[in-house]
Amino acid sequence: xxxxxxxxxxxxxxxxxxxxxxxxxxxxxxxxxxxxxxxxxxxxxxxxxxxxxxxxxxxxxxxxxxxxxxxxxxxxxxxxxxxxxxxxxxxxxxxxxxxxxxxxxxxxxxxxxxxxxxxxxxxxxxxxxxxxxxxxxxxxxxxxxxxxxxxxxxxxxxxxxxxxxxxxxxxxxxxxxxxxxxxxxxxxxxxxxxxxxxxxxxxxxxxxxxxxxxxxxxxxx
Amino acid sequence: xxxxxxxxxxxxxxxxxxxxxxxxxxxxxxxxxxxxxxxxxxxxxxxxxxxxxxxxxxxxxxxxxxxxxxxxxxxxxxxxxxxxxxxxxxxxxxxxxxxxxxxxxxxxxxxxxxxxxxxxxxxxxxxxxxxxxxxxxxxxxxxxxxxxxxxxxxxxxxxxxxxxxxxxxxxxxxxxxxxxxxxxxxxxxxxxxxxxxxxxxxxxxxxxxxxxxxxxxxxxxxxxxxxxxxxxxxxxxxxxxxxxxxxxxxxxxxxxxxxxxxxxxxxxxxxxxxxxxxxxxxxxxxxxxxxxxxxxxxxxxxxxxxxxxxxxxxxxxxxxxxxxxxxxxxxxxxxxxxxxxxxxxxxxxxxxxxxxxxxxxxxxxxxxxxxxxxxxxxxxxxxxxxxxxxxxxxxxxxxxxxxxxxxxx
Ligand SMILES: Nc1ncnc2c1ncn2[C@@H]1O[C@H](COP(=O)(O)OP(=O)(O)O)[C@@H](O)[C@H]1O
Ligand SMILES: [Mg+2]
Numbered sequence: 001x002x003x004x005x006x007x008x009x010x011x012x013x014x015x016x017x018x019x020x021x022x023x024x025x026x027x028x029x030x031x032x033x034x035x036x037x038x039x040x041x042x043x044x045x046x047x048x049x050x051x052x053x054x055x056x057x058x059x060x061x062x063x064x065x066x067x068x069x070x071x072x073x074x075x076x077x078x079x080x081x082x083x084x085x086x087x088x089x090x091x092x093x094x095x096x097x098x099x100x101x102x103x104x105x106x107x108x109x110x111x112x113x114x115x116x117x118x119x120x121x122x123x124x125x126x127x128x129x130x131x132x133x134x135x136x137x138x139x140x141x142x143x144x145x146x147x148x149x150x151x152x153x154x155x156x157x158x159x160x161x162x163x164x165x166x167x168x169x170x171x172x173x174x175x176x177x178x179x180x181x182x183x184x185x186x187x188x189x190x191x192x193x194x195x196x197x198x199x200x201x202x203x204x205x206x207x208x209x210x211x212x213x214x215x216x217x218x219x220x221x
Numbered sequence: 222x223x224x225x226x227x228x229x230x231x232x233x234x235x236x237x238x239x240x241x242x243x244x245x246x247x248x249x250x251x252x253x254x255x256x257x258x259x260x261x262x263x264x265x266x267x268x269x270x271x272x273x274x275x276x277x278x279x280x281x282x283x284x285x286x287x288x289x290x291x292x293x294x295x296x297x298x299x300x301x302x303x304x305x306x307x308x309x310x311x312x313x314x315x316x317x318x319x320x321x322x323x324x325x326x327x328x329x330x331x332x333x334x335x336x337x338x339x340x341x342x343x344x345x346x347x348x349x350x351x352x353x354x355x356x357x358x359x360x361x362x363x364x365x366x367x368x369x370x371x372x373x374x375x376x377x378x379x380x381x382x383x384x385x386x387x388x389x390x391x392x393x394x395x396x397x398x399x400x401x402x403x404x405x406x407x408x409x410x411x412x413x414x415x416x417x418x419x420x421x422x423x424x425x426x427x428x429x430x431x432x433x434x435x436x437x438x439x440x441x442x443x444x445x446x447x448x449x450x451x452x453x454x455x456x457x458x459x460x461x462x463x464x465x466x467x468x469x470x471x472x473x474x475x476x477x478x479x480x481x482x483x484x485x486x487x488x489x490x491x492x493x494x495x496x497x498x499x500x501x502x503x504x505x506x507x508x509x510x511x512x513x514x515x516x517x518x519x520x521x522x523x524x525x526x527x528x529x530x531x532x533x534x535x536x537x538x539x540x541x542x543x544x545x546x547x548x549x550x551x552x553x554x555x556x557x558x559x560x561x562x563x564x565x566x567x568x569x570x571x572x573x574x575x576x577x578x579x580x581x582x583x584x585x586x587x588x589x590x591x592x593x594x595x596x597x598x599x600x601x602x603x604x605x606x607x608x609x610x611x612x613x614x615x616x617x618x619x620x621x622x623x624x625x626x627x628x629x630x
Contacts, residue, residue: 043628052542052624073546080544091539091627108545149543161628 001064003028003157003188004049009058009068011044011211018044020211022058026190031183033199033219034192036208042192043161045208049190050083050159051075063156080109084150086160090142092134098145099130102152109153120148124178140171147178151187158182160191164198176201223525223558227565228572230518231603234511235573235595240580241507242592259435259474261286264483266431285310285429288417290481292336294435297476302438302468305344307332308430310420314390314413319378324412325390327420327430330360346414349436350405357382357401362416367400371410375402388413393423435477435486439470441501446471450488515606522610526558530614530621537618538626551615558607566603570596 004026011019019041034042047053060068092101102117121127124144164172199205205217263284294303307329314325329345347359360369384399421427449464450471474486540550581589
């Protein structure tokens with residue numbers, strides 16, 4: 001059984017076919033990259049996989065369960081239980097400290113646990129910045145808080161939409177190192193990126209063009 | 222801003238509700254200062270009045286009420302609504318330096334009446350005619366050798382404060398010093414006032430009075446009270462009871478007649494009626510202001526909260542993306558606003574008490590009694606207003622889709 005199985009997935013906005021007839025499978029523990037020009041449907045695909053949007057057609061099986069027919073309410077629950085989201089713009093709450101930002105995810109999942117949240121920050125090397133507000137952190141540090149937040153509830157699948165798009169090279173390196181570590185721990189990761197160097201780190205790269213899969217590249221390692 | 226809006230709404234509501242609940246008394250007291258609303262005269266005198274249209278005031282009747290019974294006015298069912306009363310004893314007198322007779326009136330000025338209930342009541346002309354303008358001083362009831370003279374009479378007789386004047390009535394003659402000259406703007410300006418006991422002594426009518434003016438707080442007349450006023454016997458037992466136990470001016474008159482021997486009590490119509498109407502209109506106005514101010518606050522809140530939700534749409538979208546359901550997120554926003562609102566409401570309540578006092582001072586020239594029941598009332602109103610104000614923003618919040626706000630397209 002695949003962890004993720006897209007079968008003939010399409011998303012149509014009026015006359016725009018953002019995604020069209022996508023067939024794709026992802027194994028548990030796999031690290032997948034998605035590349036493609038702007039407007040090729042990468043974010044649309046991530047939204048559908050991340051339960052933030054529904055396909056117009058086709059099936060999405062997550063852990064063997066078809067989520068394409070679920071209600072908005074149960075999609076919220078799936079998102080909460082199974083998905084970790086990492087954003088290009090970090091999306092931290094600016095009046096909460098790094099630690100509290102991580103704990104927010106715990107709050108809506110189960111119970112805030114400060115020790116566990118601190119450990120998550122430690123995993124991304126930020127335990128000394130726990131009490132800092134987002135404005136007091138660099139872009140790279142903010143992205144690491146965002147990663148800690150995505151990991152806090154032990155998601156089945158981590159989705160990152162251009163996680164290094166707003167970072168300089170040094171910070172990009174740090175983030176890639178973290179992803180490598182997560183991959184070694186057996187976490188399933190899907191990363192959307194414009195950067196071939198980031199994509200090369202993944203096992204496979206899916207190239208999207210005009211809402212279709214143009215080709216899939218196996219990366220040598 | 223939300224707290225401020227709530228505070229503004231709450232303060233207006235508090236002020237208006239406090240004033241409204243207290244205004245019945247205030248407006249009545251205010252109007253009362255423009256005169257008594259019930260006149261009590263002896264039975265036969267009233268008959269003459271009815272038959273010939275001759276008011277007792279124009280001739281001196283030999284029918285009288287008893288001064289000793291007056292305390293009973295405060296024992297009727299609506300005793301608490303009797304605010305003031307003053308007896309008058311009328312006589313014709315000859316005044317030194319004038320050819321024609323003048324009207325001599327004995328009355329209470331500031332009298333302390335011991336009531337049958339054991340309490341005392343301070344009443345008299347000074348209370349009832351508070352708008353009279355006085356040159357010199359009011360008399361006191363112990364001034365046996367002094368008089369007050371109306372401004373027109375004083376002018377005609379060339380009198381001023383401090384002058385002595387001789388009065389002769391029913392064969393008795395008295396030298397009196399003029400202690401005050403008053404201007405009432407009505408027929409009283411032609412009269413001479415002395416303490417009741419002096420007039421009784423001069424005219425040989427101890428313990429008697431010709432009429433009593435009563436100032437009572439009344440409920441506006443309605444159909445029932447009008448029927449009762451024409452003939453109380455036409456009412457059914459039930460209606461009669463309702464009427465008797467309501468502070469209609471006719472019911473109060475009826476009860477006055479019950480306690481005074483051979484007395485007829487009549488409302489002084491215009492005053493009594495306008496009191497009721499003005500009261501109703503004032504209350505309506507206050508209610509309107511309350512509703513409008515609360516509606517304004519609700520609108521203000523809904524704008525502010527909606528703007529707040531829009532401003533925080535990214536944050537709310539994020540919470541939803543992290544798996545927060547609609548209910549918890551709505552609660553979060555609602556709680557925040559309710560807490561802000563509670564702070565604003567509390568501040569507004571106290572500001573409103575201040576407003577109420579200012580209104581009381583400037584409009585009614587009296588302090589407004591603070592009614593504790595306004596607190597829960599305002600709390601509930603503020604709560605409802607906030608909830609109403611939050612409806613549009615909660616709807617916005619529910620329709621907010623994380624995919625759209627987070628990818629900032
Ligand atoms: N909510 C939407 N409404 C209308 N069109 C949309 C919407 N979301 C995406 N699209 C369109 O779908 C296409 C794919 O968009 P997107 O998935 O964001 O591309 P990418 O992330 O690869 O740049 C674009 O042409 C975009 O304009
Ligand atoms: Mg995109």
